[in-house]
Amino acid sequence: MIKFDKPKKSEYPQIANLVNTADQIYLSIYSQQEFKKQDCASESVEKLLEGEQNREYLCAYDENDNIIGYSSFRLKNSQTVWLSMIYINPEYQNQGLGSTLLKKVEEVAKKLGALVIVLETDKKTIWAINFYKKNNYQILSDENLKKHPFDKVLEKKQVNGRYILGKKL
Numbered sequence: 001m002i003k004f005d006k007p008k009k010s011e012y013p014q015i016a017n018l019v020n021t022a023d024q025i026y027l028s029i030y031s032q033q034e035f036k037k038q039d040c041a042s043e044s045v046e047k048l049l050e051g052e053q054n055r056e057y058l059c060a061y062d063e064n065d066n067i068i069g070y071s072s073f074r075l076k077n078s079q080t081v082w083l084s085m086i087y088i089n090p091e092y093q094n095q096g097l098g099s100t101l102l103k104k105v106e107e108v109a110k111k112l113g114a115l116v117i118v119l120e121t122d123k124k125t126i127w128a129i130n131f132y133k134k135n136n137y138q139i140l141s142d143e144n145l146k147k148h149p150f151d152k153v154l155e156k157k158q159v160n161g162r163y164i165l166g167k168k169l
């Protein structure tokens with residue numbers, strides 16, 4: 001049985017390892033140089049400790065209490081939850097676990113009072129875009145981003161080469 005829970009600090013090395021392993025997929029779209037520049041596979045216990053001051057963490061555990069999924073997110077403003085990361089151990093991918101973890105995050109986001117959940121990803125991350133579309137996220141256009149309830153998502157213009165995806169909760 002898969003369980004979902006907030007991680008303990010003692011489990012942060014496991015999370016860093018999971019993120020850094022799953023990040024290897026970015027080598028299919030980035031050169032080694034870009035991979036480094038984009039901070040891929042650079043998760044560390046220190047960064048997780050620093051991030052916990054303004055983000056929520058939620059993990060998926062297998063029957064032996066090993067972490068096989070990780071997500072981090074934050075209430076960006078009263079109506080918006082920003083999904084910073086979602087990762088599934090590559091050995092467990094494509095079995096529906098990412099979608100289940102995402103649903104758990106959406107439940108928490110609703111409880112926090114958010115109206116929308118959003119994220120940003122490189123236009124080249126086909127696997128992620130497919131994953132979010134399968135979970136009813138839409139690519140947000142400049143027009144969408146001007147209208148309620150997506151109007152508080154960005155303070156600045158969208159970045160070239162990246163998509164903002166989002167879903168009403």
Ligand SMILES: CC(C)(COP(=O)(O)OP(=O)(O)OC[C@H]1O[C@@H](n2cnc3c(N)ncnc32)[C@H](O)[C@@H]1OP(=O)(O)O)[C@@H](O)C(=O)NCCC(=O)NCCS
Nearest residue numbers: 086087088093094095096097098099121127128130131134
């Ligand atoms: C994105 C991620 C969390 C999805 O987790 P998952 O457990 O595989 O997700 P699910 O099993 O619920 O959903 C699978 C769907 O994701 C998409 N997908 C997953 N891997 C894919 C791939 N290699 N190529 C294309 N689509 C892919 C497909 O839509 C697939 O559904 P389908 O099989 O019906 O086509 C996982 O691939 C991952 O950890 N990737 C690395 C980190 C990452 O890119 N995170 C998102 C950054 S914005």
